[in-house]
Amino acid sequence: MEMQEQIKKLLTNKTFVQxxxxxxxxxxxxxxxxxxxxxxxxxxxxxxxxxxxxxxxxILFNYIPPVVLMGDLVPQSIPVIYHLFSIAxxxxxxxxxxxxxxxxxxxxxxxxxVFGTIGKPEDYGLKYGEDWCNLGFVAGGDIAWSTFAQxxxxxxxxxxxxxxxxxxxxMQGVNxxxxxxxxxxxxxxxxxxxxxxxxxxxxxILVLCLTGAVVQDVEPFYRAGQIKEYLAGVRAAADYEKxxxxxxxxxxxxxxxxxxxxxxxxxxxxGNILYVMERASGRx
Amino acid sequence: MGGISVLRKREIPMAIxxxxxxxxxxxxxxxxxxxxxxxxxxxxxxxxIFSALAMGIGLINLIIIxxxxxxxxxxxxxxxxxxxxxxLVTFGLGAIGGTEDPYYSFIFNxxxxxxxxxxxxxxxxxxxxxxxxAFRVMNWDAGLLMLAGVLTMIANIPMxxxxxxxxxxxxxxxxxxxxxxxxxxxxxxxxxxxxxxxIRVILGVERGYLxxxxx
Numbered sequence: 001m002e003m004q005e006q007i008k009k010l011l012t013n014k015t016f017v018q019x020x021x022x023x024x025x026x027x028x029x030x031x032x033x034x035x036x037x038x039x040x041x042x043x044x045x046x047x048x049x050x051x052x053x054x055x056x057x058x059i060l061f062n063y064i065p066p067v068v069l070m071g072d073l074v075p076q077s078i079p080v081i082y083h084l085f086s087i088a089x090x091x092x093x094x095x096x097x098x099x100x101x102x103x104x105x106x107x108x109x110x111x112x113x114v115f116g117t118i119g120k121p122e123d124y125g126l127k128y129g130e131d132w133c134n135l136g137f138v139a140g141g142d143i144a145w146s147t148f149a150q151x152x153x154x155x156x157x158x159x160x161x162x163x164x165x166x167x168x169x170x171m172q173g174v175n176x177x178x179x180x181x182x183x184x185x186x187x188x189x190x191x192x193x194x195x196x197x198x199x200x201x202x203x204x205i206l207v208l209c210l211t212g213a214v215v216q217d218v219e220p221f222y223r224a225g226q227i228k229e230y231l232a233g234v235r236a237a238a239d240y241e242k243x244x245x246x247x248x249x250x251x252x253x254x255x256x257x258x259x260x261x262x263x264x265x266x267x268x269x270x271g272n273i274l275y276v277m278e279r280a281s282g283r284x
Numbered sequence: 285m286g287g288i289s290v291l292r293k294r295e296i297p298m299a300i301x302x303x304x305x306x307x308x309x310x311x312x313x314x315x316x317x318x319x320x321x322x323x324x325x326x327x328x329x330x331x332x333i334f335s336a337l338a339m340g341i342g343l344i345n346l347i348i349i350x351x352x353x354x355x356x357x358x359x360x361x362x363x364x365x366x367x368x369x370x371x372l373v374t375f376g377l378g379a380i381g382g383t384e385d386p387y388y389s390f391i392f393n394x395x396x397x398x399x400x401x402x403x404x405x406x407x408x409x410x411x412x413x414x415x416x417x418a419f420r421v422m423n424w425d426a427g428l429l430m431l432a433g434v435l436t437m438i439a440n441i442p443m444x445x446x447x448x449x450x451x452x453x454x455x456x457x458x459x460x461x462x463x464x465x466x467x468x469x470x471x472x473x474x475x476x477x478x479x480x481x482x483i484r485v486i487l488g489v490e491r492g493y494l495x496x497x498x499x
Contacts, residue, residue, distance in 0.1 A: 011416055018409045038445040038452075067400035108383060112393055140335035146308075147328025154325035155332050211440075216459065216467040223464070235442065258443045260412075265437055267416045268430070275420050 004274060011271050024263050028255035035255050043239035046206060046229045050083050053182070055091040059084065060180040060197075063110050064099040064137070064187035069210060070106070074113045075237035075250040076208040077186045081114050083244045085124040088131055094170050095126075096180070098135040098156075100144055101187060107137045107160070117248065129168040136160035141189075145196035149177040177201045184208070190218055194226045204228040211235065298488045305486045346371065432458055 010016050053059075061081075065073035084095055099107030115121070121132045135156050138144050148155045152175060158164055165171050173179065177197045185193045186208040198205040205226065209218050211233030221227040231240060234257070237250035304327060311317075311324045350364035370391075377388040419434070421427040438444055439455030484490035 014413050017413045017416055021409060021412055035443045036446040037442040067397060068404055070397070071401045071404060106397075108392065109397075112389075112397075138332060139339065140332040143328050143331040144335065147325060147332065150321065150328075151325045154329050216463050217471070219459070219464050220468045220471055235440065238442070254442045258441050261437050261441045262443075264412055264415065265434060268419045268434060271416055271419070272421055272430070275422075 004277065007270065008274055011267060011274070017267065020263060021260055024259045025256045028259055029252060032252045033255045033259075035258055037238055037242065037251070037254055039239045039242060040236060042229060043231060043236050043243060046080075046231050046236075047083070047240065047243045049204075049206065049229055050080070051087070053087065053091060053093055056093070057091070057181045058094045058174065058179065059096065059182045059184060060177065061095055061097045061184045062100055062187060062193065063097050064101045064107055065109055066101075066188060067106055067109075069188070070109060070113070072210045072233050073186055073208055074109055075234050075248070075253075076231045076240065078114055078117050078248060079237065079240040079244045079246060079250075080184070080186075080208065080231070082118045082246055083240070085118070085121055085126060086244070088121075089125040093131075095121075095132040096135060096170070096174070097133065098148075099137040099187075100148060101137070101139060102141040102189065107134070110134065118246075129163070130170055133165075133168050133170055134160040135165065142192060142196070145192050149196045149201065151176055177203060182206065190214075190221070190227070194221050198226055206230065209233075294491065294494055297494055298491070302486055302488065305482070343371070343375065 061084075063077065065077070084093065087093060088095060097107075097110060121128070126132050135152075136159055138148065138155055140147075140155075144155060152171075153165065156165055159168065177183070178201045180203060182205075183193065183197050183203050184206045190205075190207050190209060193205060193207075197203060205228055207218055207227050207230040209215060209230055209232050215230070215232045218227055218230050218232075222230060231237070234250050234253055237248075238254045241248045241251050307320070307327065308324060311320050314320065347368060350368050353359070353364040354361050354368065374388065374391050377385050377391070381388055383389070383392075415433075419426075419430045421430060435451060436455050436458060439451040445452055481490060485493070
């Protein structure tokens with residue numbers, strides 16, 4: 001009975017639970033255990049879509065992860081962009097980065113987090129303005145998406161680096177969303193992308209999103225075919241790192257996810273056993 | 285005599301909203317009419333400029349609100365002063381040196397970028413603590429919630445996924461059937477609600493955005 005009380009006290013002790021969690025998260029992050037992972041079917045499908053892109057494909061990549069969600073979104077974007085860069089030169093694939101959002105989201109993460117990890121596009125033989133470009137940040141929500149979709153030059157005249165977009169060779173003949181072959185969204189507001197870019201122009205959309213509730217938000221569009229495929233959370237990022245054979249921070253963080261989940265589940269089960277025992281003894 | 289100035293009449297902004305909304309609604313359904321496309325592009329461009337201006341207004345608004353607290357020395361006013369100082373320094377550095385400025389980049393990469401996930405991590409730790417205490421089989425409803433929660437957690441453990449597909453299958457079923465059903469219903473209700481609010485705004489029934497109290 002005394003031991004039961006002791007365990008109960010531990011479970012309700014915030015310092016113990018949080019302290020243990022911190023330790024269990026830090027150890028595998030500092031020294032990855034290399035636990036095995038099973039690649040999810042969504043990740044395989046996503047990879048295959050990118051891998052089988054036709055030569056000359058034009059990709060509109062809306063890259064605007066908000067800082068609060070960057071822990072989930074950026075690790076996914078790193079191997080995906082690496083994959084795109086690796087095949088872009090050989091297949092003459094053009095990548096148009098842009099950051100359309102309501103008001104939040106950080107396009108700069110592309111330079112700092114992505115290029116800082118995998119290297120600049122030039123390292124892959126890609127030339128700015130010919131193979132890739134960054135059209136910059138546009139705020140405004142629904143109306144910005146809609147205006148951009150109809151006429152890119154109505155909402156953007158200069159790219160992120162101050163060059164007139166008409167001076168970029170790859171912008172020739174590109175006037176609206178209709179001129180792209182594939183749309184990738186890494187950020188929030190997947191619904192707006194579907195509403196303004198995907199469905200009206202009948203364009204395939206790939207989405208990098210969060211786990212949990214956001215996946216449920218994406219799923220109805222996925223089932224309806226309005227979103228072609230999606231990756232969700234760090235778990236999918238680790239899958240993709242494995243698929244492109246470039247282990248990074250997502251794979252390292254999976255061990256921490258495994259260990260911390262097991263710890264939490266164990267606590268929940270122990271807590272319930274104690275609760276049932278307590279109720280039973282109360283009845284007696 | 286003594287009437288409201290014409291500039292303050294509600295009918296003017298309501299008429300503007302009605303006309304502009306109708307232009308966008310018509311343009312969505314009628315494609316390929318050049319003057320209409322040009323007009324919506326121009327209006328859209330204005331909206332984008334207004335959105336950018338709204339950020340500036342937000343900046344001024346923050347300075348006014350927190351500035352007042354600093355002036356009155358109310359509560360923990362030094363946090364308000366700190367907020368204004370950091371905001372102005374970051375804004376100044378960004379405005380003068382651009383986003384490539386090394387000091388601006390330092391603040392962005394090492395303070396802003398680090399703080400947001402830190403707050404998220406704190407939330408995670410608290411959620412875990414609460415989950416341990418809240419997941420109790422007190423009744424059937426709580427039992428079902430706990431079962432679904434624990435099954436999903438187990439299925440999300442990469443190590444478990446390698447060992448057995450059973451939990452993944454169960455999780456997929458929870459996501460595919462009950463959860464998706466609820467979310468789809470939620471999404472449809474939300475969309476219908478948006479349509480309804482849109483119609484109310486266009487028709488001038490919804491006037492909260494004008495600062496008018498609803499009866």
